Amino acid sequence: MAYDASFRVWRGNTNGGELTNYKVSVNEGEVVLDIIHRLQQTQTPDLAVRWNCKAGKCGSCSAEVNGKPALLCMTRMNTFTEDETVTVTPLRTFPVIKDLVTDVSFNYQKAREIPSFTPPEGLKPGEYRMQQVDVERSQEFRKCIECFLCQDVCHVIRDHEDNKPAFSGPRFFIRQAELDMHPLDTASRKRDAQEKHGIGLCNITKCCTEVCPEHIKITDNAIIPMKERVADAKYDPLRWLGAKIRGRQPGDVE
Amino acid sequence: MSTTEKPAASNDGTGVFSPGRARISAKTLRVDNWWVQPTITFIILLSFVIYSTWRAFANADYFSMPYLSPFYSPCLADSCPPGSQDFGSWIGSWYAWSPALIILIFPLGFRMTCYYYRKAYYRSFWMSPPACAVAEPHKKYSGETKFPLILENVHRYFFYAALVFNVVLTWDAIASFRNPQGEWGHAGLGTLFLVGNATLLWLYSLSCHSCRHAVGGRLKHFSNHPVRYKWWTMVSKLNTRHMLFAWLSLFGVAFTDFYIYLVASGAITDPRFF
Ligand code: SF4
Ligand code: SF4
Ligand code: FES
Ligand code: FES
Numbered sequence: 001m002a003y004d005a006s007f008r009v010w011r012g013n014t015n016g017g018e019l020t021n022y023k024v025s026v027n028e029g030e031v032v033l034d035i036i037h038r039l040q041q042t043q044t045p046d047l048a049v050r051w052n053c054k055a056g057k058c059g060s061c062s063a064e065v066n067g068k069p070a071l072l073c074m075t076r077m078n079t080f081t082e083d084e085t086v087t088v089t090p091l092r093t094f095p096v097i098k099d100l101v102t103d104v105s106f107n108y109q110k111a112r113e114i115p116s117f118t119p120p121e122g123l124k125p126g127e128y129r130m131q132q133v134d135v136e137r138s139q140e141f142r143k144c145i146e147c148f149l150c151q152d153v154c155h156v157i158r159d160h161e162d163n164k165p166a167f168s169g170p171r172f173f174i175r176q177a178e179l180d181m182h183p184l185d186t187a188s189r190k191r192d193a194q195e196k197h198g199i200g201l202c203n204i205t206k207c208c209t210e211v212c213p214e215h216i217k218i219t220d221n222a223i224i225p226m227k228e229r230v231a232d233a234k235y236d237p238l239r240w241l242g243a244k245i246r247g248r249q250p251g252d253v254e
Numbered sequence: 255m256s257t258t259e260k261p262a263a264s265n266d267g268t269g270v271f272s273p274g275r276a277r278i279s280a281k282t283l284r285v286d287n288w289w290v291q292p293t294i295t296f297i298i299l300l301s302f303v304i305y306s307t308w309r310a311f312a313n314a315d316y317f318s319m320p321y322l323s324p325f326y327s328p329c330l331a332d333s334c335p336p337g338s339q340d341f342g343s344w345i346g347s348w349y350a351w352s353p354a355l356i357i358l359i360f361p362l363g364f365r366m367t368c369y370y371y372r373k374a375y376y377r378s379f380w381m382s383p384p385a386c387a388v389a390e391p392h393k394k395y396s397g398e399t400k401f402p403l404i405l406e407n408v409h410r411y412f413f414y415a416a417l418v419f420n421v422v423l424t425w426d427a428i429a430s431f432r433n434p435q436g437e438w439g440h441a442g443l444g445t446l447f448l449v450g451n452a453t454l455l456w457l458y459s460l461s462c463h464s465c466r467h468a469v470g471g472r473l474k475h476f477s478n479h480p481v482r483y484k485w486w487t488m489v490s491k492l493n494t495r496h497m498l499f500a501w502l503s504l505f506g507v508a509f510t511d512f513y514i515y516l517v518a519s520g521a522i523t524d525p526r527f528f
Contacts, residue, residue: 016277067283067387087283092387095274102276131477155383160395161272183475200404201397203376204369207386220463220493224369228410228467235407 002027003082007035009047010089013098019087026077032088033061033072036100048099056213059147063100064089069149069211072100093151093158107148110168113196114175118187130183138178140221143214144171150208150218156201167198170208170218177222180229188249190233193226200230269389281389288385295378302508306358309511313352315518316511320432321444323514324451324507326354328422337436340425360419361507364412369463370500372406410464420455427452433526442526444513451503451510458503461492 007022024039033051040047052058054073061072066080066087080086094102119128150170151157157164168176176197180189193199204227208218216222232239233249243249267273270281282288309316309325316323317338326334328341331353345356365371376382383390398406427448433440459465470486473479492499516522 010276010278012276014274019278064283064387066285067280069387084285087285089278089283090276092270092275092278096276133476133483134474136476153386155390156395156397158387159269159383159390159392161268163395181474183477185474198397198399200399201395203372203382203397203403205373205376205383207383210386224463225467225471227407228464229472231407231410232472235404236410 005035005077005080005082006085007039008085008087009036009039009100011044011047011099012096014096017096017099019089021085028078030077031073032065032070032075032077032086035077035086036072036088048097048101050101057145059145062091062147062149062152064092064152069153071147071149071213074213091148091152093154094148104148104151106164107146107151107169107171110172110197111175113168114172114179115187115192117179117182117185119184120186123184128184134183137221138181140216141174141178143216144174145214146171147213149211149213153207153211154202155205155207156198156203163198163201167201170202170223172197173199173202173226174216174218174222177226180226190226190229194230194234199223199226202227268393282387284385284387288388292378292381292384295374299375299378302504305508306511309515310354310358311352313354315515316354318444318514318518318524319434319436320430321448321514321517321524322426322429323511323518324423324426325358325511326352327426328357329353330356340429341422357419360412360415364409364416364459365500365504367406367409367412368500369409370497374500410468413459413462413464413468416455416459416462420452420459423448423455424452440526440528442524444517444524445527447510447513451506454499454503454506457492458496458499460489461496461499463493463496465489466493 003026004023005026007024008019009022011017011020022039022043024035024043026035033049033054036047036049040049049061049063049072051061051073053060056071056074059071062069063072064070065072065075069091072088088100090096090100091102091104094104094106097103119125148171154169156167157169173193176189176193179185179187180193202223204219204223206219208223209216209220212218270278306325309323313333316326317329317335319337322329322338326338329338330341330343331345331349332343332347333349334343334353345353349356377384381390382392382395396403398404427445430445430448431441432438466486466489469489470476470479470482473482473486476483476486517524
């Protein structure tokens with residue numbers, strides 16, 4: 001049934017801004033992004049919002065709805081009551097550009113700091129042979145749509161701007177886990193995860209997993225396994241001894 | 255049509271109020287009851303801590319043939335009553351305090367460093383963060399990179415110790431198939447408690463993330479290790495329920511101890527089945 005909903009949308013830019021109230025009509029089956037578009041069409045042609053697919057697959061429309069990081073195109077209006085005010089703000093972990101659009105280049109910077117897939121020397125791309133069981137685990141991580149909601153919700157940087165240089169964030173821990181679990185990767189990702197990407201700052205409180213629209217088990221399947229691998233390489237005296245005896249580096253390929 | 259709200263008085267310039275971020279005066283805009291979950295966790299964990307501290311220091315009412323409380327098992331001091339020292343008295347006669355204090359560090363350390371309980375107490379006790387997208391009250395944050403929290407990395411050693419304890423507590427469950435005179439082939443209500451307790455503890459430890467890593471998680475080539483891959487698959491299944499087992503086994507230990515306390519103190523008599 002169509003009704004007039006109360007919306008509160010953050011309007012502004014780097015110099016400041018405010019939550020602004022609107023009344024806007026809602027039809028059956030709509031999502032928050034539809035309402036934002038209706039606002040643009042009927043009341044606020046200059047409202048800035050980033051979007052592309054409207055299908056939860058491009059990761060562009062990330063914002064916060066009633067204080068929770070979410071994709072605007074995947075948040076259904078029928079999850080709110082008709083008399084509820086729906087508050088929409090930009091991501092609160094990254095610098096704002098205008099209205100609902102933020103500058104997420106922090107994430108591109110962090111992505112560049114991870115060495116790409118490093119196959120054994122002399123092995124050419126056409127010669128990779130591996131079995132399904134060996135790649136299965138990391139396939140979950142390839143579902144990532146880079147919406148950066150997990151990065152936005154992570155309190156390590158959300159609540160502590162000063163941690164940004166030292167911390168890559170959950171999206172990049174799954175990237176490192178994916179590569180470290182790859183049967184042909186040879187880079188030293190365990191030590192890097194701790195020393196260069198700050199996985200030790202994560203206290204596994206699981207908010208990243210809670211908001212991931214692809215339902216990737218970020219904490220259980222990527223961060224905790226990586227923390228265990230880091231412990232193998234750095235904090236386990238028995239593994240260290242075992243590796244010494246066998247003439248390897250702790251945490252080497254098995 | 256639009257109306258405008260002025261933001262409330264300004265803030266401290268860190269976290270969500272850092273320069274460059276959208277200027278919003280509220281620490282969180284969540285409207286749901288986000289504080290309920292951490293509050294419940296806080297109350298339950300705190301109650302357990304108070305209860306177990308009282309019981310561990312009580313040094314009384316922890317054994318009633320054939321039942322030994324999990325807080326006191328293995329009972330390694332000379333003061334342990336006859337029949338409760340199945341694993342010997344290693345400590346000697348000089349030890350005058352509660353025998354629970356000798357061993358509790360292991361189960362305590364196991365739970366303190368457990369990945370699930372870490373989440374639970376970081377959120378509910380330390381409010382770091384209290385809930386997702388709710389600003390935490392701390393100015394500085396170093397996670398698990400510094401002493402003492404860097405010690406969380408020893409979790410696997412507590413896991414190995416927990417396996418030893420599971421064997422001991424499984425023995426206690428088996429030994430509870432006796433009557434108060436020590437004859438085999440009997441059971442009472444306490445037997446059910448001890449068997450349930452041991453089962454839950456096995457489920458809790460086998461679903462542990464360090465267990466998952468040790469049995470196969472650390473491998474790069476599952477195809478080279480078919481048996482470990484099979485173990486890893488089984489532990490991974492249990493692992494998805496680790497939180498559930500963490501709570502059930504916590505209640506299991508507390509209620510088993512409480513039952514034995516009631517029997518040992520004479521408040522109730524143990525109903526015998528056969
Ligand atoms: S689990 Fe770790 S990475 Fe994920 S949101 Fe929490 S602190 Fe950040
Ligand atoms: S892991 Fe999930 S939440 Fe994070 S960027 Fe990828 S899809 Fe988004
Ligand atoms: S518009 Fe593509 S994910 Fe929402
Ligand atoms: S016991 Fe919980 S993760 Fe090991």
